Amino acid sequence: MSLVAVFAEFRRDWAEALRFYEEAYRALREETVVNKGLMIATSTRLPPVQRLVEIRAVAEQLFFKISTLLLHGGKVEEAIAWFNRHFNSYKHLVGLDEVSFLHWDWLSRQFLVFAELLETSSAAIPNTLSSHFGTPESSLTEWEIQPAYYYQLAANYLREKRYCLDNLLSTGDSEFSRTSGKVPESVMPSVFIGQSARLVEQGDMIEVLPLSDAEYVQYALSEAQRFQDSYEIIALFRKACESFTNLKAPRLASLCSNRMAKEYFFTEDFTDAKKLFDTVSSLYRQEGWVTLLWESLGYLQECSIRLDSAKDFIEYSLEMASLPIFANGDQEIPDSKREYGPAGLPSQSRREALQSEVLSLVRGEEIVSRTDRGCSIAVTKEQPVRIDVDIISPLRMVLLVSVAFHDQSVKPGSPVMFTLSLVSQLPCSIEVDELEIEFNQPKCNFIIINAVEEISAARSNGDNQDVRIETAPSIVLPTNKWLRLTYDVKSDQSGKLECLSVTARIGKSFKICCQAESPASMEDLPFWKFEGMVQTFPTKDPVLSFSGQKVIQVEEPDPEVDLILNASSPALVGESFVVPLTVIPRGHEVYSGELKINLVDARGGGLLMSPRETDPFSSGNHHVELISISRMGDDDESRIHSDKIKKIQQSFGVVSVPDLRVGDKWSCKLEIKWHKPKSVMLYASLGYSPNSAEAARVNVHRSLQIEGKIPISITHTFMMPFRREPLLLSKVKSLPGADQNVYLALNETSILIVTARNSSEVPLRVKSMMIQSNSNKNETPYSIQHVGGVSADDSLLVPGGEFKGVFSVRPKIDSPNLELGSVCLNWNRDLTLSDSEDSGVVTEQKLPAVIVEQSPLVVSLEFPPHAILGIPFLFYIKVSNQTNLLQEIKYSLGDTQSFVFCGPHDNAGFILPKMEYVMSYKLVPLCSGSQQLPQATITSLRYSAALNPSVTATTIFVYPSEPNFFVADNEKETILAKLNL
């Protein structure tokens, strides 16, 4: 049948070939079953062992053909099903014990061949296959289509083969080896698949003779011994491991690594074995698989002995001893050695044994390897062992150190309670000889000595006299029970005090150094966190257990120096405000003092400027500026001397303070200038050393809020001369209240009244007030004269008081935007002790631009300053035409109860260019007192504008009768003199 199949294959009739191969395989299978049923007794041609070998070889050949054809056709599922059937048919066909290794070898080869076939035809595997894994429709799972799966199994069976072979060789008393002693020579494969034959030379004739089973077994054994299976096993596992890693199956990959490591271990390549076991165990540690970790650690332990590393051995042994055992299977089964490796079955008794083994090692005994009696390790004084345990180390289970200060901060030099808690998960109590506590401030380090060991320890620490030594009655750590030790710690150095580590010494030459942990932020122990243990706290005080820290803040010593800042009143914008600062040592002397001054916006916002504005050109952006720091009452020379360090920026200044004894006093003036009204925090901090030696610096801080205020508010008004009213056309045209522009008539004198009001809380003295022209030219387009006002000689301005200056303004050009300059007010504080040279502060305020225009008509009213009841007086209304045009006007005068008058009520007239038109009325007052003249209205027809003289301009006081003023002659002269002024 197989011949037909081969022929079909030759004809590329794949389906036919497959059918016949399957048929041939089935026939072979039937024969195998028959053979098996008759216990190979009715062997026809060949002895039983060789018969089995032949059947396997033929089956392999046929299966290879079938699976190649199936995979070639993309029928992966069928191929895998076929493989499983093939494997299940033959897996129990082990044969005799002596040749079982042949069976495992064959099985391994099946997997290897299939894996390679799968790999070469992986392109043919459809992607849709993976979509229904795990469902009832598919009997396949993810890994079954991966060659890695078969590689790994091939390696497994090869390993099985190696075990069998080793067993066989080690016992060495098999029946076959006794019966036949000699390995037959010249054995070669026969012409038929799966058969072997011996070549016997008889003269020139070469004869092929069949072998007996005993001969064949000897031959197979000798052949098998020639191969280094281990290398192949490692190669297969490595291949599988790499594929599984790529497939993101870390656990399967680590299983392969584990097997690979075991093979390395078997071949006595301990370095590679250790490396692999280390990576594998990190995964088991991470996921908490104790039993798996135990096995790996057992190998690692053994590797460390063989590599002569006592430190590693101790680490692995301690970790194993402190592992929680997963199941309580205490019964030792003879085969467990093979299963669990050198570690044996994980059990409580094993843990205890491991602990005592390590303890005896560190106390000086030798440990001998379990696999090789010639190999041993020891811990000696010359080669002490130190193990470091950090917060991620698995050895936290062995020794966990939690430290807590009872307070959060402490004054320098005063003691603070410090609790040190230790716990161990080792199965038996462990006694520590010495504990060394290390801080970040080495002066605080101390040693706790077991009282029993005290004498010997004191002797050994003879060279370390300056370290504080405490004794404890006994330092014994029972299993999972906190050992709590409380001591006082004192630090003289301000800053952070942190406990870094605690080193426990056991025996003369073994130390275990644990990183200290804060109880508040302590992680759970690996592995033990899954155990249902009673929760225990590192400190008796549960609050401390939840919030305790290994760090404490040692505060600065209290400053004994007074720093006095004074500001009597708010600062005024524009002046150089002086803040006196005084340093008075009370208990400390001041050495290398440094004074820092900082100005900060009191309403938040940090600096008084943005950092981008630091360039010197934009200093105008500073609203408040620190101008200088100067020593009070010093001459210039000493100032230069004392200001060794003096850096001043707009809002920050540093100045050095000379050394001061108790009783000395040092003061300086801070000069600060406000450009804008702003509330400012002034921070002064003095840093100094209390003694001349380099010691911790002490800082004194003071702050003062200073308001910056506007001292004077300046307002102004423009007025027309008394009883004179020019017609300003644009003013008439503009809507009332629409704009705040000031209109002035060209070549007419206007009055400017400037009012300065003291808006601060301190009395001020005005030294002068003037109007400064902005233009540099000598000829200004207007003339301004100071005509009067309140006396300008240092007039006192009480808070809320006003100062008025009167100026006459006469514009000379017609301009819609005439700059009049600015008001300059020179003032200073009204201080009784003011310095004579104080030049005062100039406050400047710009006057708004005015609109100047030619007025076509100017109306002026003329009448006497007062009238007498019943006595007539003349009232002139003069309209002067300033233009070169003829102007027609209409005018009217209304009636009032207070006056009778003669003249027209309404009239009109023409005014010639540059001429004046006078209307005269005679009025007789009828009432006394302040009276309003009849309302006059003058209308210009050309401009359609009416002029109404203002109420104040048309008010007159009427006396009931001729007033009699009696004035002494000399006084009259005085008055006249004054009036003439």
Added chain:
Amino acid sequence: MIACVAVVGHQNNPLYLQSFTGADDALKLHHIVHCSLDVIDERVNNPKRSVITLNESYLGLLYPTESYKVYGYLSNTKVKFLVVTTDLDVKDTDIRSFFRRFHAAYVDAVSNPFHVPGKKIISRIFAVRVSGIVKAFAPGTYG
């Protein structure tokens, strides 16, 4: 026959693992259960690759070894249940109903107020109940 049952927690840590083979193959079973977690991860993280809807807790056959089959089940709280059988031909419905009983036993065990979630299950009653479920398990016995 069921060789082993296991409960695995969130961090892929074993919470309960019991072997029923009588032989000392605990380590082997630990390895098998541990490796099966890869398949669970694969199926849970790539739901679109498998038709298993996330609503269903039963994950199906995870991992065939030469002589065992591993089935998985994922609870809503992401606790994994695994069973290793030696029967190579088991009906899906049998396994499903087995997992339902197993899950119920687990829920009862962790409902114990003295049980801290995330810790190993040490309840004897749970162990007895699980071995009862395992003993009662025989293909075809459940509807």
